[in-house]
Amino acid sequence: MAVSQPSRSRDLDKLLLRPGHLVGPNFEPGPELRDDIKEYVKVLVVGAGGLGCELLKDLALTGFKYLDVIDMDRIEVTNLNRQFLFRLEDVGKPKAEVAAKRVMERVNGVNITPHFCRIEDKPLDFYSDFSIIVLGLDSVEARSYINAVACGFLEYDSEDNPREETVKPMVDGGTEGFKGHARIIVPGTTPCFECTIWLFPPQVKFPLCTLAETPRTAAHCIEYAHLIKWNEVHGSRSFDPDNPEDMQWVYSEAVKRAELFGIPGVTYSFTQGVVKNIIPAIASTNAIISAACALETLKIVSGCSKTLSNYLTYNGVEGLHTKVTEFVRDKDCLVCGPGVLIELDKSVTLKKFIDQLEDHPRLLLSRVSVTHRGKNLYMQAPPVLEEMTRSNLDLPLFELMGGVAKDVIHVNGMAGKGDKKQSCLRKLRVVFRGVDGIADIDMAGGA
Amino acid sequence: MIKLFKVKEKQRELAESANGKPPGKKQSAGELRLHKDISELNLPKTCSISFPNGKDDLMNFEVTIRPDEGYYLSGTFVFSFQISPIYPHEAPKVKCKTKVYHPNIDLEGNVCLNILREDWKPVLNINTIIYGLYHLFTEPNHEDPLNHDAAAVLRDNPKMFESNVRRAMAGGYVGQTFFPRCI
Ligand SMILES: [Zn+2]
Numbered sequence: 001m002a003v004s005q006p007s008r009s010r011d012l013d014k015l016l017l018r019p020g021h022l023v024g025p026n027f028e029p030g031p032e033l034r035d036d037i038k039e040y041v042k043v044l045v046v047g048a049g050g051l052g053c054e055l056l057k058d059l060a061l062t063g064f065k066y067l068d069v070i071d072m073d074r075i076e077v078t079n080l081n082r083q084f085l086f087r088l089e090d091v092g093k094p095k096a097e098v099a100a101k102r103v104m105e106r107v108n109g110v111n112i113t114p115h116f117c118r119i120e121d122k123p124l125d126f127y128s129d130f131s132i133i134v135l136g137l138d139s140v141e142a143r144s145y146i147n148a149v150a151c152g153f154l155e156y157d158s159e160d161n162p163r164e165e166t167v168k169p170m171v172d173g174g175t176e177g178f179k180g181h182a183r184i185i186v187p188g189t190t191p192c193f194e195c196t197i198w199l200f201p202p203q204v205k206f207p208l209c210t211l212a213e214t215p216r217t218a219a220h221c222i223e224y225a226h227l228i229k230w231n232e233v234h235g236s237r238s239f240d241p242d243n244p245e246d247m248q249w250v251y252s253e254a255v256k257r258a259e260l261f262g263i264p265g266v267t268y269s270f271t272q273g274v275v276k277n278i279i280p281a282i283a284s285t286n287a288i289i290s291a292a293c294a295l296e297t298l299k300i301v302s303g304c305s306k307t308l309s310n311y312l313t314y315n316g317v318e319g320l321h322t323k324v325t326e327f328v329r330d331k332d333c334l335v336c337g338p339g340v341l342i343e344l345d346k347s348v349t350l351k352k353f354i355d356q357l358e359d360h361p362r363l364l365l366s367r368v369s370v371t372h373r374g375k376n377l378y379m380q381a382p383p384v385l386e387e388m389t390r391s392n393l394d395l396p397l398f399e400l401m402g403g404v405a406k407d408v409i410h411v412n413g414m415a416g417k418g419d420k421k422q423s424c425l426r427k428l429r430v431v432f433r434g435v436d437g438i439a440d441i442d443m444a445g446g447a
Numbered sequence: 448m449i450k451l452f453k454v455k456e457k458q459r460e461l462a463e464s465a466n467g468k469p470p471g472k473k474q475s476a477g478e479l480r481l482h483k484d485i486s487e488l489n490l491p492k493t494c495s496i497s498f499p500n501g502k503d504d505l506m507n508f509e510v511t512i513r514p515d516e517g518y519y520l521s522g523t524f525v526f527s528f529q530i531s532p533i534y535p536h537e538a539p540k541v542k543c544k545t546k547v548y549h550p551n552i553d554l555e556g557n558v559c560l561n562i563l564r565e566d567w568k569p570v571l572n573i574n575t576i577i578y579g580l581y582h583l584f585t586e587p588n589h590e591d592p593l594n595h596d597a598a599a600v601l602r603d604n605p606k607m608f609e610s611n612v613r614r615a616m617a618g619g620y621v622g623q624t625f626f627p628r629c630i
Contacts, residue, residue: 026450033449040453124473131452141533148475165451194476197536198569205538205564208557209591231555301449334476369486374474376502382488384495388502410474412483425483 008108009034012063015304024303033302038065041301044130045069046119046146048095050281051136051173053085054290056099059134060107062298067103068130070115070122071096078269082283119145128153128168134297135172136290140200143172147185147193148335154187156338156429162188169300173293175285178316182292182308184300190310191329192336203277218258218265222274225253241276250275288314332426339408339427346432350378350400351393357411363426368413372401380413398432405435477534481505484573494577506530509544510577514584518609522547522616522629526558526580528573538567539576545629548615550587550598554624558583559593596622 009016016034019027043064045055048071059067075083075090075098085102086095096114104112115122119142127133127149137143147170155166170185172193185192210216211224230239230250240246251271258266272278292312299307308324315321331337340362344353350370357365370377377392377400379385392400401407412425485505488496495511498504510526524547529540541563542556551559560579562571592598601608611621618628 036449036453040456041449042456131448131455140536141531144475144477144533148473152473165455167448169448197476197533200536202536202567202569205567207559207561207565207591209551209559209593212553212559212593213595228553228555228557231557301452303449334479369482371474371479371482374478374503376482376505379486379502381486382490382496384497385485385502410479410482412486423483423487425479 009063015298016302020305022305024299024306027303029304034063037063037298037301041131042066042068042129043297044127044133045136046133046142047071047136047138048099048114049073049079049136049138050082050283050286051138051175051290052095053083053099054286055134055136055173055293056103056112057085057107058290058294059297060103060110060112062294064297065109066111067100068113068115069096069100070117070119071099072116072118078272082281082286084283124149124152130168132297132300133168133170134293135170136293137172137174140197143193144197146170150185151187151192151194151336154336156188158341160338160341162338171293171296171300173289175281175289176279178282178285180285180289180314181312182289182296182314183311184296184308185310186300187336188338189329191327192333194335195330195333196311196327215257215261215263218254218263218270219274221257221261221263221266222250222254222271224257225250226275229253229257247272247275282316285314285316288316334410334425334427337427339429341429341431343431343433344397346396346398346434348397349394350397353397354378354393357413363415364417365411365413365415365424365426366421368411370409370411372407372409375400397430398435401430406431475532477530477532477536478506481530481534481573487572488574488577490574490577491581494581496577506532510580512577512581512584514581517585518587518612519547519549519584519616522584524584524629528576535569535571538563539573541576541580546626547629548594548597548612548621548624548626549583550589550592550594550601551583553593557593559591561591 013034017029017031019029041064043059043066045052045059045067048056048069052069052071056067056069073095075086075093075095077091080086080088085099090098094114094116096116100112100114104110133146133150135143135146150168150170153166153168155163157163167187171182172185173182174180184190206220206223208227211220212228215221215224226239239250251268254266254271296308299305309326311325311327313323313325329336354368354370357363357368367380369379376385376389378389401409407430409428409430410425411428412423414421415424416422482505490496493513493515496508498508500507506529508528510528512524512526514520514522523545525544527542527544531537541558543552543558544556546554560583562576562579587601589598589602600611615621615626616628616630619626
């Protein structure tokens, strides 16, 4: 007697095959939707650590077929308690490769391509291939980089509305001990990482003189060994946090220091924590945050439900508290904002361009300095840079920008009139008249 | 957004269309903010700045301070600045490249200046730091010591401190430590 196999996507089908009232605007339920998600959606997972392992598993089980994962780290023994895709024999192997392999072994039909490298090593084209990017990272730098890349694809029309086909959504998860967050970033619609970078408190840094003279805590002793004693003994050889010998050296120096001042609490793992700025990770926090991220990814892609709007915080320190906050975009954000659209003739010199900004009604900028894709075209100060860039003033801006029809350029100077001037930094979308291939659209990217 | 992804994926399969965007590096928000800080620098005549990697690398530069008063009058002190891509979320890394006998600067070039570490705020800027460094030379203080011996001498015997500073700047030994000439 033939027993029909229950569909592997039975639970997912309840979301994707049936209509509902809480669905997204363009939701079209049906088997085609389920199949299209498999066929056409490519998801990039950034990070294969505690959160990344959970994300890969969750996304694979959610029915995504094409996943890529990028991570530059190798597996360490201390990862094994929570990074559940890894085994003792994997220690030393690249996280991305092992994670991809393990999930493919367990989830039928999923294709995971690992990338064992730094995120900066991939060309921009690599990132443009993905439908959506999911972040399981622990650093502000890495988030800021991916955010700039994804927002760099965004283009605005002449009314400053984002062009839908250029939007690269991101889902960002993060955990610190018992706390975590999940957020969605739809560039041009919801705030980007840079719009709300103040949400991430700067790292605590102890005064060097406290470390040198009046240590009071175990962390002070460790930072003394790491920041002061290391240089004294090793000179110009810089400390490598991933080299166990270096870490052992810092640990033993910290122990000596702590004994001298009668301070308890210096251990090897605490030394690692302080030096690498690691907050103890809790497996279940990762699981909760990852689940929220995977679900939001499915919702953004399919429209099967309204998405989170737009920042969820989870706090399991005392009892359990979750909250969703709707942050707003910074309209002048240098990374995701549209910038001010400026049309120019190809013959306009840098000098003339700078003069025009002073009279531009939306800018009123004086004492302008100009930078384009890492090239400083003109600097008002200091004198050494002013001298080096002065000769550019008589050249056409079109030429200085590499002869492209349109691009983003950044300027700064004093805005406003009279004595109400204030220093500001602005993004401009420069479009040259009479250059082939220009529609009335323009890009926001390049930040 | 599935429809969009579907259309895009089909387009991609049809033709890997050439990307019309100009090559060039991506500027981080930190680099842009730094560009603003640098282009608004307003340095006292005792301080100058240089860019060893040319006009397009502002993330690494050197500041030279030549105090015109105080214990360190007529010395020349070079500081290296290293700026993070998430500046001003993170403070610049500053080191003193000139070996100096100073209570707040150790022999490895670490500098004890509150705004470089515990009191850094994103509203501060490069100008503030340079002024802060300049002040270390006009008003060295024994209360935040990094060079313990120098701090003790400054506190207990300012006259001797002054002659130690002179000897160090002229190129010579203070105690067991040799200081290259920096006048
Ligand atoms: Zn933004």
